[in-house]
Amino acid sequence: MAAHAHYREAHPLVFVITHWINLVCMVMLAFSGFYIHYPFFDGFMGVARGMHFVAMFVIIINLTLRIILAFTVKTATQLGSREVETDIKNWLPQKENRHQFWPTVKYYLFLKKESPISAKYGSLQKIAYLATVPLTYLMAYTGFGLYGPTADWGFFAGGVDMVGGPMNMRIIHYFGMWVFIIFTMIHAYLANIYSFAPSRIIFAWKETVESEH
């Protein structure tokens, strides 16, 4: 991928906000989750649990809202372009993504020199981002299976039984968090490897008109 301009049309303000909410909730969930998993200092459990539950509800609502907005808000179809289209269309495979999965893999494994042609999001990127949607819901589902007030609801209790009890559910929930952590590491790395322009737009909503490099 060569350097592109980053325009606000790529990430309208509402998505900058949902991304911020995601980030804050994720940090809170992971921190409080780690604390609940093993309280590494004293005096914080009540707060940690409260934080976990609030952030959990916020992130689920935020994600659901984000999905609805995908059908109503228009976003840029390409990097460095102000041409917009209904957001959801930019999430589904676009013609620029077609046949580009393996070339992208090869590019990142240094088996291909040139950056593959891509839409706003590359094939891998799209899959990874989209995967966070079911993953978030899975975390919610496993979490509700462990959460006192909901654990005995048939919908959740059935899942707890299916995986062999609350301990296994807890382990799945725990690993789910690690998947998010690993996703975030890779996401932050790849988003910023060429320049911090993507961060400037998604966090500060500041455009980078063209490549500085």
Place this chain on the structure above:
Amino acid sequence: MARVSIDPVTRIEGHLRVDVEVDGGVVTDAWVTGTLWRGMEKVLIDRHPTDAFYISQRICGVCPISHSHASALSSEQALGITVTQGARLVRNLIEAAQYLHSHILWFYTLAALDFVNPVNALSADIADTYALAQAAGTRAADFGAIATRLQSFVDNGQLSILSGHWWDHPAYKLPPELDLIATAHYLEALEMQAVAAEIIGILGGKFPHQMTSVPGGTAFVPTESKLDDILFRFLKVKDFIDTALIPDTLAVAPFYLDAVGYGKGVGNFLSWGVFEEAGFDAYKRFLPRGFAQGLSLEQVEPTDVTEDVSHSWYKSASGLNPADGETVADYTGYDADGKYSWGKAARCKGLPAEVGPLARMVVAYLAEASGQALTPDSFGAIRTPKVLIDSTLEALGVPGQPEVLLSLLGRIAARNLEAAYVADLSVAWVNELIGHVREGTLDGFFAEPTTDTGKGAGLWEAPRGSVGHWIDVQGGKIKNYQVVAPTTWDIAPRDDNNVRGPMEEALIGAPIEDAERPLEALRIIRSFDP
């Protein structure tokens, strides 16, 4: 000649089958079969040593405390831990409570019905019963009420747990009044065993299967109020032992004096020692370690143990020391001439060895006779094994003849005398611990491991006999685990040299009045508390 199969043997822990050959009214041969295998040793492999403490005690629901302590000792040896004095005292108290619980339960609930006939008690004269109780020095109860309760029970026609037994067997010899006293105490004993179990509940969270004697020490932190709770209960149980268990034993014994003439068994006695003393020397435990061939005492080490499997349903190698033991099950059906038991044949110095209260009391008696003091001076006047045995021999009219103990009657008496000794000790320990708590002179209750790799042999005594747990820990996980349970010693089948196990041997020569109803054989079997 008749071959009688007693299957199932009831009123014991677990599942047991015993076959005896009766010739001319006497047992001439016997085969003892453990009929259950669950694979405990396999379950423990790859788990953590502390898990073994929690899981391995579930081998036995009647002596889990002793298994848990043997397991903790093995882990502590493997992981280089010495427990604190506070933990030592707490553990001694839990163990003591289990001894008292177990011995009371055994005598009244499990064994008594072989000697006591509650149906016969119905014809007792209430006034005579009171007179007899007073003469025997045993505690009175509301005998009239109990007789009424018994009568309505029998009138109802449903005999519940008393159904189907040989109540008309000629081997029942007690007068109805004594039957009534013993039945009253049978009911009271149910209460007392529960009081003793409450002590374990307080110290260990629950009984059966305690929670606190984890490798490293104890999770129980004694407070004065908790210790007062257990002191009160120990005193209550001790009172029952002094005013019912012991006098009842002495009152019943004269009617079954022929039982000093048989049931001796192999005559080799093993005790790993139990109730830790301040210096942690197994030979100086309150009931010390030792191996007695007859009445001659010698030292014994874990390496002296082997387990033969040529008559057991295993295909692993025979004659291994448990430190290198294997457990590979291979059920091939019952064959009295070949393999016939799930029990391995445990051997000490190559010999079958009896374990249990008789073995411990013999070892303690011999140690005391050779000049060893079993209790510290600070404990004051405690009825030690030698004091108890000598006075009992005198009461039975055989002073200075400890060898009569090596019999069916001796095995029963030894258990009850041991209960008296342990009751005295328990009160002394609670007071010692209360003193420490009050003055704050304890050095904590838990010590961390110093290594994560090592081997250990936890050798201890359950109420029913010697228990050994062998552990091999590598990198904090269990590589191998072997248990030699009390029952493994006593119900051992024949070994590689076709030598009978202790219970098998004890049955030889027992008189059987009615081969169809071998009550006398059951008495011997149950005297081991298998």
Place this chain on the structure above:
Amino acid sequence: MAQEAHGALYDLLAVRGVSRRDFLKYCGSIAATLGLSEAMVPQIAAAIESGAKLKPALWLNGGACTGCTESVAQADSPDVATIVLEILSLNYFETVMAAASDAAEKVKEETIAEGGYILIYEGSVMTGFEGGTLVVAGKTGLEHLKEAAENAEAIICVGSCAVDGGWVMGRPNAAEATGVQGFLNHEGIATPVVNLPTCPVNPEWVVAMVVQYLLVAGDDAAKFLEMTPMVTRRITDAVYGTDVDLLFPKSLFGQTIHDNCPRRGHFENGEFVTEFGSEEEALGYCLYKVGCKGPQTFTQCPVTRWNRRASWCVESGSPCIGCGGLNWVDNNTPFLMRLSDMWLGDGLTYVQPGSIAAVAGGVVAAGLVVHGLGMKAAGRVPGGAPTEEMKEYDRKRMAKKGGDK
């Protein structure tokens, strides 16, 4: 009416010097155990008083340690003597019964033939070596269970072993143990089964269920199931691999230990024990950090307590080890850690989830660093590599087309 009943329990208690007030008190404790209201007390009293006939019952020991028998001997409301003399006619109860051998088996066979009894089952169902891991009176434990279960009105499984195989089914389950319900499903026996886990069973729960059966349901199995709120949990049978639905009385197994724990306040405050026998232990702080399995163990232990309410595991200082859970050994070991170990296949070993996660996280982090250096070395950073002129796919297709020409 009730006072006149012949052979009634109350009369027997009166003979023993138990006042009517005490009697009602103990009926009250049964009601409390059952989660019934105080208003039920007179009804319970009447039901027990009028029960002239004892309910026949068989107690079978499978692959058991006898701990549940021992435990039931600790019951006190009512006590064990009352249970075996005045409530149940326990015609077969290996550990306590007077008779042995053929005489014992005969009573059992007669009771089975007559029917109308409750079966109480302790221990695992031993299927190893075609049942050779447990043989009693010449028959396998499996045959004994089958015979007794077919004719029983209802079965009470006491202790975790009877529920799903307990510790005996823990890896590697060498003796092939399983639970009663799974075995009965396999054998096509439809007798209703109520499960009372924990290792051993809590005696007050057994007593409560027996009284519930005879009292609330009027000695009617169908009514008992209808009137006793149950939780259903689905497991995979340890031996047969089938899905098995287990019924647990909701009043006893509907809430976690954590929810009822007297140390819960310290949990919320974030006050924890990190070492046994420590100052924090003495203060009664929460045992969560030393691996307490209370948060995932659904039993009423903190309410019922143990050994006549003397104490219970957590009060004595030990974390809960989850003995009332399903597949409790594998699911809860190592007991002193927060999460159970994960089995990585035969011949390998158990690993903590945290170790797996840390390794995965570490590998990815290291991978990204190396990748970043690679990007630098490849000259892609900063600014990225030049974008290809045409997709590889299109280029190949064009090349192919060209070749065709």
